[in-house]
Amino acid sequence: xxxxxxxxxxxxxxxxxxxxxxxxxxxxxxxxxxxxxxxxxxxxxxxxxxxxxxxxxxxxxxxxxxxxxxxxxxxxxxxxxxxxxxxxxxxxxxxxxxxxxxxxxxxxxxxxxxxxxxxxxxxxxxxxxxxxxxxxxxxxxxxxxxxxxxxxxxxxxxxxxxxxxxxxxxxxxxxxxxxxxxxxxxxxxxxxxxxxxxxxxxxxxxxxxxxxxxxxxxxxxxxxxxxxxxxxxxxxxxxxxxxxxxxxxxxxxxxxxxxxxxxxxxxxxxxxxxxxxxxxxxxxxxxxxxxxxxxxxxxxxxxxxxxxxxxxxxxxxxxxxxxxxxxxxxxxxxxxxxxxxxxxx
Amino acid sequence: xxxxxxxxxxxxxxxxxxxxxxxxxxxxxxxxxxxxxxxxxxxxxxxxxxxxxxxxxxxxxxxxxxxxxxxxxxxxxxxxxxxxxxxxxxxxxxxxxxxxxxxxxxxxxxxxxxxxxxxxxxxxxxxxxxxxxxxxxxxxxxxxxxxxxxxxxxxxxxxxxxxxxxxxxxxxxxxxxxxxxxxxxxxxxxxxxxxxxxxxxxxxxxxxxxxxxxxxxxxxxxxxxxxxxxxxxxxxxxxxxxxxxxxxxxxxxxxxxxxxxxxxxxxxxxxxxxxxxxxxxxxxxxxxxxxxxxxxxxxxxxxxxxxxxxxxxxxxxxxxxxxxxxxxxxxxxxxxxxxxxxxxx
Numbered sequence: 001x002x003x004x005x006x007x008x009x010x011x012x013x014x015x016x017x018x019x020x021x022x023x024x025x026x027x028x029x030x031x032x033x034x035x036x037x038x039x040x041x042x043x044x045x046x047x048x049x050x051x052x053x054x055x056x057x058x059x060x061x062x063x064x065x066x067x068x069x070x071x072x073x074x075x076x077x078x079x080x081x082x083x084x085x086x087x088x089x090x091x092x093x094x095x096x097x098x099x100x101x102x103x104x105x106x107x108x109x110x111x112x113x114x115x116x117x118x119x120x121x122x123x124x125x126x127x128x129x130x131x132x133x134x135x136x137x138x139x140x141x142x143x144x145x146x147x148x149x150x151x152x153x154x155x156x157x158x159x160x161x162x163x164x165x166x167x168x169x170x171x172x173x174x175x176x177x178x179x180x181x182x183x184x185x186x187x188x189x190x191x192x193x194x195x196x197x198x199x200x201x202x203x204x205x206x207x208x209x210x211x212x213x214x215x216x217x218x219x220x221x222x223x224x225x226x227x228x229x230x231x232x233x234x235x236x237x238x239x240x241x242x243x244x245x246x247x248x249x250x251x252x253x254x255x256x257x258x259x260x261x262x263x264x265x266x267x268x269x270x271x272x273x274x275x276x277x278x279x280x281x282x283x284x285x286x287x288x289x290x291x292x293x294x295x296x297x298x299x300x301x302x303x304x305x306x307x308x309x310x311x312x313x314x315x316x317x318x319x320x321x322x323x324x325x326x327x328x329x330x331x332x333x334x335x336x337x338x339x340x341x342x343x344x345x
Numbered sequence: 346x347x348x349x350x351x352x353x354x355x356x357x358x359x360x361x362x363x364x365x366x367x368x369x370x371x372x373x374x375x376x377x378x379x380x381x382x383x384x385x386x387x388x389x390x391x392x393x394x395x396x397x398x399x400x401x402x403x404x405x406x407x408x409x410x411x412x413x414x415x416x417x418x419x420x421x422x423x424x425x426x427x428x429x430x431x432x433x434x435x436x437x438x439x440x441x442x443x444x445x446x447x448x449x450x451x452x453x454x455x456x457x458x459x460x461x462x463x464x465x466x467x468x469x470x471x472x473x474x475x476x477x478x479x480x481x482x483x484x485x486x487x488x489x490x491x492x493x494x495x496x497x498x499x500x501x502x503x504x505x506x507x508x509x510x511x512x513x514x515x516x517x518x519x520x521x522x523x524x525x526x527x528x529x530x531x532x533x534x535x536x537x538x539x540x541x542x543x544x545x546x547x548x549x550x551x552x553x554x555x556x557x558x559x560x561x562x563x564x565x566x567x568x569x570x571x572x573x574x575x576x577x578x579x580x581x582x583x584x585x586x587x588x589x590x591x592x593x594x595x596x597x598x599x600x601x602x603x604x605x606x607x608x609x610x611x612x613x614x615x616x617x618x619x620x621x622x623x624x625x626x627x628x629x630x631x632x633x634x635x636x637x638x639x640x641x642x643x644x645x646x647x648x649x650x651x652x653x654x655x656x657x658x659x660x661x662x663x664x665x666x667x668x669x670x671x672x673x674x675x676x677x678x679x680x681x682x683x684x685x686x687x688x689x690x
Contacts, residue, residue: 023645023647023648024645024648024649155563187654189563190537190638190646190647191563192535192537192561192562192563193561195646195647198638198639198646198647198651199646199647202647202648202651203647203648206648206650206651211652212651212652213652213653213654214638214639214647214651214652214653214654215638215653215654215655216537216538216562216594216595216638216655217537217561217562217563217595218500218534218536218537218562218563218594218595218598218599219594219595219598219654219656219659220598221595221597221598221600221601221659222594222597222598222630222656222659223654225597225659228654249561249563249564249567250561250562250563250564250566252566252567252570253563253564253565253566253567253598253602254563255566256566256601256602256605257598257601257602259605260601260604260605285567293535293543293559293560293561294543294559296641296642296646297641297642297643297644297646298642298644299642299643300368300369301535301540301543301544301641301642302368302535302540302543302544302547302548302559303368303369303547303548303551304369305551306543306547306551306557306559307556307557307558307559308558308559308560309532309558309559309560309564309568309573310560310561311564311567314564314566314567314570
């Protein structure tokens with residue numbers, strides 16, 4: 001799999017894949033303009049917290065290259081304007097985090113404008129590299145649980161496309177695939193209503209020639225019963241200090257069904273998603289637009305006035321989870337104490 | 346809910362709803378032509394074993410009215426031709442069963458052509474009435490399990506539209522709704538890949554002003570956990586003598602999830618679907634076209650070359666089933682012996 005976003009050294013430009021065209025068309029955007037990066041973030045040509053963090057950092061580096069500043073002060077003024085331009089999605093904390101990080105480095109760096117710019121490019125690339133290393137560490141921590149020949153059940157997309165490279169669940173699959181000489185397969189649940197499993201997960205594993213089979217969400221029982229799957233590996237939007245896991249709707253049903261068949265259920269996530277002080281009572285589940293369920297590909301699949309319940313996430317309790325795996329380590333049979341021990345490492 | 350198919354006495358014509366236009370448009374076909382009925386069966390304007398049985402019987406009665414026969418022999422010759430015309434779907438045993446039944450009555454009836462025709466119309470109407478009575482008996486047998494205020498979880502469509510009226514799961518909901526003064530609600534799982542839950546179940550319960558909420562298949566765990574549902578009621582394509590139940594893919598996952606939350610799981614079906622001498626090893630699960638999953642409303646939702654597993658049905662074992670309910674009675678905690686006792690009543 002190519003990187004979702006990448007700095008091209010030879011041109012000092014940024015290349016990113018246009019996710020709005022996937023999975024049917026693979027088109028890259030190559031740009032030297034921080035305004036074009038801002039646009040990509042806004043229209044979700046690039047999405048996923050780690051990926052847009054890297055995009056914002058690289059956007060800042062492009063802004064530095066675009067600047068006509070002759071003094072550090074002028075440069076910082078241009079960078080502050082660029083940071084505003086790049087913060088196109090108000091709730092995306094990674095955007096602010098990344099633009100602030102580049103601004104701090106600019107402020108802290110001594111020397112002429114040119115050397116400051118070089119330093120900012122290095123820092124933007126480092127933001128991306130940190131994400132790649134974090135993903136790889138998750139994949140390596142999970143490796144002892146994934147035997148050669150294993151088939152891994154996934155839900156939604158926690159793959160490369162949400163990160164700079166590898167992904168979280170994607171890293172588990174890819175590191176095991178490397179280690180076991182390609183002897184790893186995937187079953188991807190399509191993940192209604194938005195079908196990130198069908199649209200993204202299938203696409204990105206096929207790009208890497210990883211044997212991947214698409215199923216509907218209701219088929220998991222049959223697939224588990226027939227012994228077609230060896231373990232489940234899912235991501236998380238928020239891991240709680242109690243060992244409860246918030247993830248895409250459907251995850252909890254999958255965990256119950258896995259438990260019924262004695263199939264191990266692994267959750268992988270960076271520690272940045274761990275909310276160590278809180279439990280499930282702190283989570284408010286977002287209810288989304290009913291039309292996400294009523295309409296597919298522009299046409300109604302039910303009555304337009306059908307009543308709909310559309311929670312975006314569910315919560316899986318620790319008793320259904322075999323292990324929670326982060327870049328810092330593995331928590332088997334998660335408890336509050338074990339979670340804190342891993343977290344504070 | 347109107348009847349799926351109905352004999353109009355005043356005109357001696359047949360009225361049926363065009364299911365290919367549902368749920369967005371409610372259009373009826375009214376015809377005095379048995380060839381038009383044959384066409385409706387062929388293009389699936391009418392579908393479901395009981396409904397097409399009634400359609401074929403009524404088609405035979407129309408053919409009798411259309412006939413210019415002056416003798417019983419001529420009439421029977423015309424009816425034999427009509428039976429061939431009406432048998433448009435080779436694997437639908439109900440078609441042959443219904444046309445044979447009308448032919449046998451024609452052969453057995455004495456008197457002039459006009460009185461034979463009157464008798465055939467009565468017989469065709471009786472085929473439909475038997476189905477209505479069978480559905481109602483299922484609904485009445487289930488009633489002790491459905492309390493006032495209950496919310497019932499369904500999957501797929503086992504409602505009116507597959508039968509002449511009421512349906513099987515539909516009868517359970519409707520008879521309880523009548524009995525409990527409208528104090529019954531439904532959660533309908535959309536049922537990927539073909540979405541009969543979204544397209545048909547939501548539609549037909551809304552027609553009867555029954556409070557119905559549509560969810561995706563992966564949401565059942567959350568709905569059960571939150572106490573939004575009191576029991577599951579599902580249909581069956583084939584109930585086995587061992588108490589195993591073959592039904593739409595997703596049923597088994599739902600049964601596991603219901604068991605995990607101690608939610609009763611009821612299966613309703615006419616005894617005509619009971620295969621009393623066989624167990625699950627006799628069932629071969631049909632695998633359907635991968636494009637049912639890859640394409641929705643004419644557009645791909647994944648890569649066109651994605652590998653897909655698309656089993657049409659699954660098998661739920663008796664230990665997950667609270668009771669199997671037929672028109673003949675109720676089998677709680679089904680075993681082979683109890684199934685046979687109910688069956689041979």
